[in-house]
Amino acid sequence: MSLKIQLASLIGRHIRVRPARLAGHRPVASISFDDFPKSAWTGGGPVLARHGVRGTYYTGGGFCGRTVEGTRFYEAQDLTELAAAGHEIGCHGFAHQPVSELSPAELAQDAQRNRDFLKAFLKGEAPVSYAYPFGRVSPGAKQFQAPRFSSLRGTHEGVNAGRVDLAQLNVISLETRLWNKDRIEAAIHRALHDHGWLILYTHGVSDSPGAYDSSPQMLDWALGKVAAARIEILPVRDALPVALGN
Ligand SMILES: [Zn+2]
Numbered sequence: 591m592s593l594k595i596q597l598a599s600l601i602g603r604h605i606r607v608r609p610a611r612l613a614g615h616r617p618v619a620s621i622s623f624d625d626f627p628k629s630a631w632t633g634g635g636p637v638l639a640r641h642g643v644r645g646t647y648y649t650g651g652g653f654c655g656r657t658v659e660g661t662r663f664y665e666a667q668d669l670t671e672l673a674a675a676g677h678e679i680g681c682h683g684f685a686h687q688p689v690s691e692l693s694p695a696e697l698a699q700d701a702q703r704n705r706d707f708l709k710a711f712l713k714g715e716a717p718v719s720y721a722y723p724f725g726r727v728s729p730g731a732k733q734f735q736a737p738r739f740s741s742l743r744g745t746h747e748g749v750n751a752g753r754v755d756l757a758q759l760n761v762i763s764l765e766t767r768l769w770n771k772d773r774i775e776a777a778i779h780r781a782l783h784d785h786g787w788l789i790l791y792t793h794g795v796s797d798s799p800g801a802y803d804s805s806p807q808m809l810d811w812a813l814g815k816v817a818a819a820r821i822e823i824l825p826v827r828d829a830l831p832v833a834l835g836n
Contacts, residue, residue: 595688595690595691595726595728598690598727598728598729598730599688599690599726599727599728601728601729602690602727602728602729602731602732602758603727603744603746603758605729605732606755606757607729607732607733607736607755607757607758608736608742608755608756608757609753609754609755609756610753610754610755610756610834611752611753611754612750612751612752612753612754612785612786612787612833612834612835613785613834613835614785614786614787614832614833614834614835615785615835616785616821616822616832617781617782617784617785617786617787617788617819617821618781618787618788618821618822618823618824618829618832618833619781619787619788619789619790619816619821619822619823619824619829620645620646620787620788620789620790620823620824620825620826620829621638621643621645621646621790621791621809621812621813621823622645622646622647622648622680622721622743622761622789622790622791622826623645623646623647623648623791623792623793623794623795624648624682624721624791624792624793625648625649625650625653625663625682625686625793626647626648626649626650626653626663626664626793626794627661627662627663627664627793627794627803628662628663628664628665628668628794629662629794629795629796629803630647630664630792630793630794630795631647631664631668631671631672632668633794633795633796633797633806634792634794634795634804634806634809635671635672635675635677636806637795637806637809637810637813638677638809638813639675640810641810641813641814641817641823643813643823644675644676644677644678644823644824644825645677645678645825646677646678646679646680646719646825646826646827647664647669647672647677647678647679647680648680648681648682648719648720648721648743649664649669649679649680649681649682649704649708649717650682650683650684650685650686650704650723651684651703651704651707651708652683652684652685652686653686654666654669654707661794661800666711669708669711670711673711673712676825677825678719678825678826678827678828679708679711679712679717680717680718680719680720680721680826680827681701681704681705681708681717681719681720681721681739682704682720682721682723683700683701683704683722683723684700684701684703684704684707685700685703686723687700687723688722688723688724688726689722689723689726689727689728689731689734689735690726690727690728690731692731694730694734697730697731697734697735698734701734701735701738704717705717716738717739718739718740718741718827719739719740719741719742719743719825719826719827720735720738720739720741720742720743721742721743721744721791722735722742722743722744722745722758724745725744725745725746727744727758732757732758735757736756736757740756740827740830741756741759741826741827741830742756742757742758742759743758743759743761743789743791743826744758744759744760744761745761745763745791746758746760746761747760747761747762747763747768748760748761748762748777749762749777749780749781749784749786749787749788750786750787750788750789750833751780751781751784751785751786751787752784752786754787756830759787759789760789761789761790761791762774762777762788762789762790762791763790763791763792764790764791764792764804764808764809764812765791765792765793765801765802765803765804766799766800766801766802766803766804766805766808767801767802769804769808771811774812774815775815778815778816778819778821779819781819781821782819782821786833787829787832787833788816788821789826789829790812790816792804792809795809
């Protein structure tokens with residue numbers, strides 16, 4: 591990553607493009623999957639079903655039906671199934687490039703391509719939730735994407751509470767590379783205490799998880815802890831009004 595791009599991401603992070611105050615009457619949580627590997631649905635879907643929870647699948651259109659560097663990604667049928675089961679299809683970059691490296695014209699083209707691809711699975715509607723590929727931003731990219739979605743999510747660690755930027759919401763990772771039960775439990779307590787919005791995220795869900803994935807047991811444990819704290823888990827699109835207190 592060049593210094594210029596790192597700097598753009600750092601500056602972008604500190605510019606609140608859509609500042610808001612979360613004033614929920616209760617805490618709320620979401621579970622999200624990025625990209626997404628097929629196992630997020632075939633392995634993660636059954637865990638969600640067991641907990642009676644619906645998630646958000648931030649989908650990169652360019653991954654559909656492909657195997658990239660040993661990871662098998664979702665197929666069109668998976669999108670049809672998960673939408674039918676009430677899960678949310680969110681938007682990720684089509685070609686999964688960091689937005690900070692794209693020109694405004696390339697950004698517009700990639701965004702349009704992903705929306706066009708996803709519309710077929712959304713009864714012609716546009717997706718309302720977005721996650722930045724690699725969590726990377728730039729001031730220009732945030733300003734470009736923000737008006738197109740009701741919320742946008744990055745990958746910075748934290749519970750969303752009080753003053754937030756709806757153009758770059760924080761997450762708590764369930765990936766093996768960052769797995770830390772104490773930190774997840776602390777985040778749940780913070781969400782409870784501050785009526786915050788806890789957005790969990792990972793990629794694939796399998797018995798042999800890679801660094802960016804979780805095992806079914808990890809996902810099950812985290813959802814169980816959130817449920818034990820009596821925090822409702824909703825897709826991002828449905829959690830947003832609860833978090834805002836609307
Ligand atoms: Zn991604």
